[in-house]
Every structure is written in C-alpha cells, then in structure tokens.
Amino acid sequence: MSTATHRSASSERGLARTAQALARWTEKWFPDAYIFALGGVVIIALAALVNGSSAQSVVDAFGNGFWDLTAFTLQMSMVVLTGYVVATSPPVARLISRLARVPQSAATAVSFVALLSMSVSVLNWGLSIVFGGLLARAIARRTDLRVDYRALGAAAFMGLGAVWALGLSSSAAQLQATAASLPPALLEITGVLDFGKTIFTWQSMLTCLILIALTTVIAHFSAPTGDAIRTAKDLGVDLDDQPEPAAQRERPGEWLEYSAILPVLLGLLTAGWLVSQFASKPFLSVISSLNAYLLVFLVLGLVLHRTPRNFLQAVTKAVPATAGILVQFPLYASMAAILTKAEGAGGVTLSEHLAGFFTDIGSGGAFAVVIAVYTMILGIFVPSGGGKWLVEAPYVMQSATDVDMNLGWTVQIYNVAEALPNLINPFFMLPLLAVLKLRARDLVGFTFLQFIFHLPVVLLLVWLLGMTFSFEPPVIPEPAAP
Structure with a gap:
C-alpha cells in the first residue's frame, strides 16, 4: 500500500470510528420519533399546568385541537407520496440510468449524487430522497468505477439534510402561504406570507446556493479512496434491481386500467387548469399554493406511469413512507393548541410566556442566532419540519414581531436551521435506507461530518443576511364571508 493510500485509509478509519460510535449511540438511545411526539404532548401539558392553566382548559385544548391540522397532514403525506411515485416512474428510471454514467471518478460520483439530490429537493424533498437513492444504486452497479456505497448513500440524503426546506416543498413556507392551513392563532400573528417573502427572497436563494456548494465540496473531499472504499458488495448489498413482471389484463373490464387514455386526458385537463391559473392570478400566488403544487405532482406521476394500474402499484409502495406523518401530526396539532389556548395565571398562555422569553434573550441582534x-x-x-413549525411558530413569530425581525426571514431562519438535525437524527433516512438496503449507522458518519461544517455557516448566514431585512407588519386576511 502506498503512503498516500495508507494515509487516506487511516483518516477514513478515524472518521469512521467517531461516526460509528455516534450511530451506535443514536440507535441504542433514540426511540421512534412517535415516542418523542407522545412525550412532547405530555411535557407541554405539564408545562401548561405549571403555568397556571386549569386541567379542564388543558384537556379541552388537547381534544379540540387534535384534528386542527387534518388538511395539512394530508398535504404533507401527499408530498412524500407524489415524490415517491414520480421518482419510480419509467421515464425517471431511464434518466437515472443515463445520469449514472456521467461521473468518471469515485469522488466525483459522490459529489455528483449530492449535487443532484439537493437540486431535486428544491422541487420536492420526497422526490429527492428516492431519486437520490436510486441514482446511488445505479452508480454502484457500474463495473468500471469503484465507489464507496456508504458515501453515495449519504450524498443521496443531502437533499433532505441540507436545503429541502429552502425549496418549493418547504413545509413551513407552504403552510405560511396557505391561509386555510394555518391555525387561527398563528394566522392572527403572521398573516399570509407568500413565497415572495420567504423562499424567493434573494437572501434565501443565496443561502441555498452557498449550502449546495458547501455540501458538494465536502462530499467530494470526504469520499473514501483506495483501500478505504467499501462497495455495496463489501457491505453485502444486492444491487440486482429486476423489474417486476408486468401484470397481464385478464378481463375485458380491466381494459382501461391498462390504457394510457385516461392519464393523458387527465394530464391535459390539469395542464389547462394550470394555464388558466397563471393567466388569472399572480404568479407567486399560484406557485405558493400547496394544493396546486400537489395536484401537478400527483397527475405528473400518473402520466409518467402511463397506465392507472402501474400508477396504483407505485402508490401502494409509497404509502408506508407516509405512516409517520399520519400518526404524528395530530399530536403536533394538540401541542400547538395547548400552547396557544390553555390560559394560565392572568390569562397568559404558555405560548405568550415563551414569546416573552425569546424576545428578552433575542434582543440586540441575537434573535436570528438564538x-x-x-x-x-x-x-x-421532533424530526418534522411542518409539525414542529406549528408547535414553534406561535411564540417564535410573536417574538419576531416584538423585536421587529422580518417575519418572512424568520420563516427562513427556521427552514435553514430545521434541516440541520436531519444530519444527526436518522428518522427521515428511513425511506432512503429502504432503497439502499443499508443501516443508519452506515451513513451517519458522513452526514455528521456535513453537520460539523454546516452549523457555523448556517448561524453566520442567518445573522448577516438578517441585517439586510426591514420589518414589515403582517397583513391579516379578511375572514371569508359566510
């Protein structure tokens, strides 16, 4: 072994030891994310009681608020489902196969996967995580290129670990742009913030570009080389992706299930509706509409799969990935209700107390970093961008108003910081791990390295760019006529 190869292998082993120790600790001590959600409800309920709220007001807020986010829960589940369906369609599979032939070295392959994963996540984080996983597998199947499969897998996760919340599927930005999905208590504080005030600000887009560049460079230079490389074969992963045999039509009544006629017609209908929306409404209001976004991605998945039968098979495979959202978001709704509705001593809610706390420690320009x-x-x-925002937003946005921090940038402070825990907590790795057939501990070493670099950069960016904004009072929409 050459001196250079020995040095790279030794360095990788040192990083791997730290990474594996962290992964073993998280896998041993971190329970399922649902346990954190259950515990969060209990802790907030107890905190409200300590704050002076009556037991009756706490249980009323819990029960009455439990289904407040039903529409948003479905919407976030559909983000995952539509992304999965589009990523597994035949045209995207062919695109992935062609892209897999582009990289010419191991390090370039890893950084290439990271770059594409992040680029796709700007459109849809659910699409990104499946697309990145399939691209990693396609590159790993190449016989002319020896690449570390762990590094490829970690790179595939970078869309969700770096910039997803700065893109179009940002849960917080989508929520703030959709009045019907906002809890009334939060709507009264923030009003509606369209994408022009959040993800489409030049500060947000600059942050996104900086993080993409930083992540790509780290992925490139941290990719194992020489004897340190562990391929999919070394890890015991079978990369043989044999397509499922096409189902055969058995009855005349199944004809339309195997025909592309209805998907094409529905695609044309959706395209016509989209043109009408852009012709009659401001561009940002259409782009900011979560319902419009999901409609387009759902129908796109149907069209790309060509037949209703193929589409429904893809949906069946995607549904399990939505389970965590379906059972956790009602708990987040209850947390938000207890925070904002269970009044304590002097009629002050726990949310108002927290707002005062952050106002006090965040004065003097430190608010963004805090x-x-x-x-x-x-x-x-609480590994959920949308659910956590509903818990955090009432007091954070009130504090932002109190210290004259721009509300749109406050949403983006949340968004850019919210992605950081994904590099440590493997909850959202689960769909990717299923595609890669790896364990979280195989990837955490590489994602933790990204976290070490991302943290100071993120804190510096939210502080410096926050000073370029001015405060804009919220515009509260008029209630709809009965």
Whole structure:
C-alpha cells in the first residue's frame, strides 16, 4: 500500500470510528420519533399546568385541537407520496440510468449524487430522497468505477439534510402561504406570507446556493479512496434491481386500467387548469399554493406511469413512507393548541410566556442566532419540519414581531436551521435506507461530518443576511364571508 493510500485509509478509519460510535449511540438511545411526539404532548401539558392553566382548559385544548391540522397532514403525506411515485416512474428510471454514467471518478460520483439530490429537493424533498437513492444504486452497479456505497448513500440524503426546506416543498413556507392551513392563532400573528417573502427572497436563494456548494465540496473531499472504499458488495448489498413482471389484463373490464387514455386526458385537463391559473392570478400566488403544487405532482406521476394500474402499484409502495406523518401530526396539532389556548395565571398562555422569553434573550441582534440554535435542538427530538413549525411558530413569530425581525426571514431562519438535525437524527433516512438496503449507522458518519461544517455557516448566514431585512407588519386576511 502506498503512503498516500495508507494515509487516506487511516483518516477514513478515524472518521469512521467517531461516526460509528455516534450511530451506535443514536440507535441504542433514540426511540421512534412517535415516542418523542407522545412525550412532547405530555411535557407541554405539564408545562401548561405549571403555568397556571386549569386541567379542564388543558384537556379541552388537547381534544379540540387534535384534528386542527387534518388538511395539512394530508398535504404533507401527499408530498412524500407524489415524490415517491414520480421518482419510480419509467421515464425517471431511464434518466437515472443515463445520469449514472456521467461521473468518471469515485469522488466525483459522490459529489455528483449530492449535487443532484439537493437540486431535486428544491422541487420536492420526497422526490429527492428516492431519486437520490436510486441514482446511488445505479452508480454502484457500474463495473468500471469503484465507489464507496456508504458515501453515495449519504450524498443521496443531502437533499433532505441540507436545503429541502429552502425549496418549493418547504413545509413551513407552504403552510405560511396557505391561509386555510394555518391555525387561527398563528394566522392572527403572521398573516399570509407568500413565497415572495420567504423562499424567493434573494437572501434565501443565496443561502441555498452557498449550502449546495458547501455540501458538494465536502462530499467530494470526504469520499473514501483506495483501500478505504467499501462497495455495496463489501457491505453485502444486492444491487440486482429486476423489474417486476408486468401484470397481464385478464378481463375485458380491466381494459382501461391498462390504457394510457385516461392519464393523458387527465394530464391535459390539469395542464389547462394550470394555464388558466397563471393567466388569472399572480404568479407567486399560484406557485405558493400547496394544493396546486400537489395536484401537478400527483397527475405528473400518473402520466409518467402511463397506465392507472402501474400508477396504483407505485402508490401502494409509497404509502408506508407516509405512516409517520399520519400518526404524528395530530399530536403536533394538540401541542400547538395547548400552547396557544390553555390560559394560565392572568390569562397568559404558555405560548405568550415563551414569546416573552425569546424576545428578552433575542434582543440586540441575537434573535436570528438564538432561534436557529433553538430550532436545531428541538428538531433533534421532533424530526418534522411542518409539525414542529406549528408547535414553534406561535411564540417564535410573536417574538419576531416584538423585536421587529422580518417575519418572512424568520420563516427562513427556521427552514435553514430545521434541516440541520436531519444530519444527526436518522428518522427521515428511513425511506432512503429502504432503497439502499443499508443501516443508519452506515451513513451517519458522513452526514455528521456535513453537520460539523454546516452549523457555523448556517448561524453566520442567518445573522448577516438578517441585517439586510426591514420589518414589515403582517397583513391579516379578511375572514371569508359566510
């Protein structure tokens, strides 16, 4: 073994030891994310009682608020489902096969996967995580290129670990742009914030570009080389992706199930509706509409799979990935209701107390950094961008108003910091791990390295760019006529 190869192998082993120790600790001590959600409800309920709220007001807020986010829960589940369906369609599979032939070295392959994963996540994080996993597998199947499969897998996760919340499927930005999905208590504080005030600000887009560049460079230079490389074969992973045999039509009544006629007609109908929306409404209001976004992706998945039968088979495979959202979001709704509705001593809610706390410690220009650090820490225990925003937003946005921090940028402070815990907590790795056939401990070493670099950069960006904004009072929409 040459000196250079020995040095790279030794360095990789040192990083791997640290990474594996962290992964073993998280796998041993971190329970399922649902346990954190259950515990969060109990802790907030107890905190409300300590704050002076009556037991009756706490249980009423819990029960009455449990289904407040039904529409948003379905919407977030559909983000995952539509992304999965589009990523597994035949045209995307052919695209992935062609892209897999582009990289010409191991390090370039890893950084290439990271770059594409992040680029796709700007459109849809659910699409990104499946697309990245399939691309990693396609590159790993190449016989002319020896690449570390763990590094490829970690790179495939970078869309969700770096910039997803700065893109179009950002849960917080989508929620703030959709009045019907906002809890009334939050709507009264923030009003509606379309994408022009959040993800489409130049500060947000610059942050996104910086993080994409940073992540790509780290992925490139941290890719194992020489004897340190562990391929999929070394890890015991079978890369043979044999397509399922096409189902055969058995009855005349099944004809339309195996025909492309209805998907094409529905695609044309959706395209016509989209043209009408852009012709009659402001561009940002259409782009910011979560319902429009999901409609387009759902029908796109149907068209790309060509027949209703193929589409439904893809949906069946995608549904399990939505389970965590379906059972956790009602608990987040209850947390938000207890925070904002269970009044304590003097008629002050727990949310108002927290708002005062963050206002006090966040004065003097430190607000952006304080909120970013708090969001990151909370995200380790509540790994859900949309659900956590509903818990955090009432007091964070009230604090932002109190210290004259721009509300749109406050959403983006949350968004850029919210992605950081994904690099540590493997909850959202689960769909990717199923595609890669790996364990979280195989990837955490590489994602933790990204976290070490991302944290100071994120804190610096939210502080410096926050100073370029001015405060804009919220515009509260008029209630709809009965």
